[in-house]
Amino acid sequence: DAKTTQPNSMESNEEEPVHLPCNHSTISGTDYIHWYRQLPSQGPEYVIHGLTSNVNNRMASLAIAEDRKSSTLILHRATLRDAAVYYCILRDMGGSEKLVFGKGTKLTVNP
């Protein structure tokens, strides 16, 4: 399974933008970049995913580097409810489609 590298933790202030980086230098052509987040004592929640182009949805934006070896999840205005562990995962949509979680980034949002 292709691996991703994320910082262990990041901090942000409420109502400020947050940029969560992810490196995936061994990404293959059929790997989609997925982001999920997990709040304490809950199952993960889907945030966003993309293949090559930048993506926007109501929760976040995903910026993908041109060579696809890195990506950035952007939360435009962090709220206290965005405090969670964010996982960047490569998902082979041409294969088993399973999600293999790394350690993720623990985001702390300060009021």
Place this chain on the structure above:
Amino acid sequence: GAVVSQHPSWVICKSGTSVKIECRSLDFQATTMFWYRQFPKQSLMLMATSNEGSKATYEQGVEKDKFLINHASLTLSTLTVTSAHPEDSSFYICSAGRTNSPLHFGNGTRLTVT
């Protein structure tokens, strides 16, 4: 959005007994379901992949005779922890999805074996 229901949300059982956890996709038919376990302050570890009507595919190191998975329909998968021991105490999470779609996760089952 899509909803995955997991039941029970928590269970306490005695050592040596078996526990069944249910995972249901409530508003869609899931072609595949996945089972994970998570220890405190750790990430999710994939245990197995379950496809409706076929045998589950277990990840390396996961005992298939201990963690029995049944995927009876496109909306229901069950995980049975057989002869549970205290080291099996963990947070078990299921997810469900369709081909080429994001996965949706249940809210997990906290198992405590005494």
